[in-house]
Amino acid sequence: NDSLLQTKLKNILPITISQVRRTSYDKYLNGLISQYHYLGYKQPVGEHLKYIAFTQNRPIACLIFSSSAWHLSSRDRFIGWSSEVRKNNIHLLAYQSRFLILPWVKVPYLASYLLSRCSRIVVSDWQQIYNHPIYWLESIVDTEYFEGTCYQAANWQFLGNTTGRGLNNRANKVTKSIKSVYGYPLVKNFRKMLGAV
Numbered sequence: 001n002d003s004l005l006q007t008k009l010k011n012i013l014p015i016t017i018s019q020v021r022r023t024s025y026d027k028y029l030n031g032l033i034s035q036y037h038y039l040g041y042k043q044p045v046g047e048h049l050k051y052i053a054f055t056q057n058r059p060i061a062c063l064i065f066s067s068s069a070w071h072l073s074s075r076d077r078f079i080g081w082s083s084e085v086r087k088n089n090i091h092l093l094a095y096q097s098r099f100l101i102l103p104w105v106k107v108p109y110l111a112s113y114l115l116s117r118c119s120r121i122v123v124s125d126w127q128q129i130y131n132h133p134i135y136w137l138e139s140i141v142d143t144e145y146f147e148g149t150c151y152q153a154a155n156w157q158f159l160g161n162t163t164g165r166g167l168n169n170r171a172n173k174v175t176k177s178i179k180s181v182y183g184y185p186l187v188k189n190f191r192k193m194l195g196a197v
Helices: 026-036 073-079 083-092 110-130 149-153
Strands: 015-019 048-055 058-067 093-101 136-142 157-161 179-185
Touching: 015 110, 026 048, 026 058, 026 093, 048 110, 058 110, 073 157, 073 179, 083 093, 093 110, 110 149
Parallel strands: 093 136
Antiparallel strands: 015 048, 048 058, 058 093, 136 179, 157 179
16 A cells, blocks of 8 residues: 555554564565665665564554674764774674655654664564574664765664775765764663673
């Protein structure tokens, strides 16, 4: 049902957020991301979970969390990681690789509401499915398309910008769009839990 949904957040509560990886909705989420997310769908590698948010059985948003990027200098500095500690503890992080509010859904504050709700849900799901905790979430926002407002509103922390040079760029020239890195500690003593003491 892709008719316009334009209303206040309180009018679409309660919202159900369901983990759909390896369920009958898995391919449905992949299709929505393929069709409507500006980056399309790419099969996540490593550990990952997929979510669809519903209001009255109607899908309104999709989110994918996957294994974190091996190296993000602004994040590594913020946590206080050495490369050795990072190597041992990178699995304790999760990366929000896709976040899509369906284009016909126009509900102010929905994005930050979903980020806040999901940060709690993904912690217990990750522990249950992968048998280890996560202490930190992160995402990368393409500044050419988005301002990252919903992350700021959900209390994610701006950690810095990427260089725009890509991994294999030897010429040191900016070849990609600059992206903002956001992080969200899931526990107060996250640095200690991530081994950065």
